[in-house]
Amino acid sequence: MKEFLLDLAKLIVDKGKQLGYDDVVAKVVGTDEAMVKVANSQLTVAQIWRTVTLELYLAKDRKVVVVEAPIKERGDVDEILSNLGAYVKAVKESEIYAPLPEPSGKPLDGLVDPKVIDVMYRSSEVAAEVVSAAHNEGAEKVAGTLTLSIDRKALANSAGAEFYEEGTAVEAYLRAFYKDNSGHWAYGSRVLDMNALRDVGRKATLYAKLASNAVDIAPGRYDVVLSPLVVGNLMDVVAWTASAFYVLSGFSMFMKVKPGDEVASEEFTLVDDPLAKELAGSTGFDDEGVATRTKAIIREGRFESLLHNSKTAKVMNTKSTGNAGIIAPQPWNTVIKPGNYSEEELIREVKNGLFILNNWYTRLQNYVEGIFSTVTRDAVYKIENGEIVGVIKRVRIADTFLNLMKNIVGLSKSTYDIKWWEVPTPSKTPFILARDVNITKPTV
Structure with missing residues (x-):
């Protein structure tokens, strides 16, 4: 072949x-x-x-x-x-x-x-x-896909x-149903790790069973714990808008940003890592034949680098970063530096907030300002005084990426290899705790 x-x-x-x-x-x-x-x-x-x-x-x-x-x-x-x-x-x-x-x-x-x-x-x-x-964890029924x-x-x-x-x-995702709730988990890697694949089933069920009593909340700003599914989806958008092509086209939240500018919490580092061999985007050369390399897009809260091919590099008087796709520069693998918390410790840090497991329909209303919304999917759990007290349905995150990233106060020690159709760029991501995130609800 x-x-x-x-x-x-x-x-x-x-x-x-x-x-x-x-x-x-x-x-x-x-x-x-x-x-x-x-x-x-x-x-x-x-x-x-x-x-x-x-x-x-x-x-x-x-x-x-x-x-x-x-x-x-x-x-x-x-x-x-x-x-x-x-x-x-x-x-x-x-x-x-x-x-x-x-x-x-x-x-x-x-x-x-x-x-x-x-x-x-x-x-x-x-x-x-x-x-x-x-x-084996108690799921009543499941649905999903495995691809090798x-x-x-x-x-x-x-x-x-x-x-x-x-x-x-290897790409796997599963939705588990339990009573009126559903949970979800995913895995994406170059490696067939049977423990990680079984965890897809176990975690999907676990997150469907954290609470069964329905509670309601008013729209407003809440502290949120975001799972790696949500983090992977949202940071995929951030990584793609770091493509210099989208900056030149007027479709990027980094248009007004210079290297060294503060764009996130100092706890947060986002890296494009084509050399992370366990992730399915890993490669030694881009679509122009240029050597790939690991580079931070955001390092300890400060913007560091756009993603370039030879064309955007020429326009911006810099060098290619080895990110050429056949049309535009693109991220290969998104990797977020882990923190010091366990998942349980992140939840205990929340006095009044939400644990958001999954999301879809992420849309940018203003590319330059990074104004976005995303709809929660599967169970969303209410947290009070560090404990999960009930399940919520039908809420939306509606905020700016800069506000979300600047309000990150904690990340989990554990990271997860994620890829599925809502996280198209292979990612290695932790759980994240962000303060003061705007949550809206449907009116009908």
Whole structure:
């Protein structure tokens, strides 16, 4: 597979150069993936498939075209290239064009867990253990998904890059139902860790059972303990808006920020870490062939770095940070530095507040000011004097990211590897306690 993918990527680059393009980048990814779906505690779907996908970047006379397409045979390449010529002529010159940089990356080894490959054709057995762990904790029924995969990535470009890298991935999430409540947990890693997978079932059930009596609250500002599911979702937004492309486009809360400016509590450090091998975004080279490196976006509360590719770096008179995606700079893995608290200690620190387990529908109302809202999902628990006293439903966090981050006062010692469809960037996150967060409720 390595030879096929790398030869195909190099063939595409050669053909692009023959057609007169100034810059050509071909990233060809072959993926073997197994998925098991669970509904009403039953394994309802188990399937496995293989795909080959091309991400292609072409530039001519400062005009840029990007395309993504499935590849079923080599003949597809000629068809794709022949169809793009008219588009290149029609588009305007890029305002942030820069020629491809000299390749400096190196494939990262140690990204494959043989256990993942070994169980791909027995993925139902793994899923069954997750379900059993939930029922052993008392879940009445569960639903969720387990995905096992191996990605084989070949990158070639007209600047001379020829790289190949492969890595496994495990992604699991489960919702557990108990009486009128539901709990949720997720796991995402390159490693098949059966204890962590069983914890998906155990924790989902545990968080559905913390309280059963319904209580109500008035809208207002509360201290909140956020689970790694919520932290991963919200900090994914923060990391993506640190992309210099979004700053230049006017869609970032970091537009008015300079390195050294205070943007969060000194307790808070957010890192983009492509070298964290246990997380599924790890890689040794970006989509321009530049070496990746670990860098802080926010360090001890102060803004430190945007994420750059060669184009944004040229515009902003700096250097690439090794974060090039095929279109824009992107985070690889978001890692939050842990704190000194246990989860229980964080809850005991709250006199009047909430424990928020899960969220969805995170939306920015004002990108520049970082004004956002997100809807809670699954059980939300009321905390009084350090104890959980009841369950709340249907509330929303409606605040600014700067207020949320500046009001962080505690983080858990334990961190969790999370990836699922509400946390698309692989993350390693703790529980977080933030003071004075605005909570709203529906009026109907």
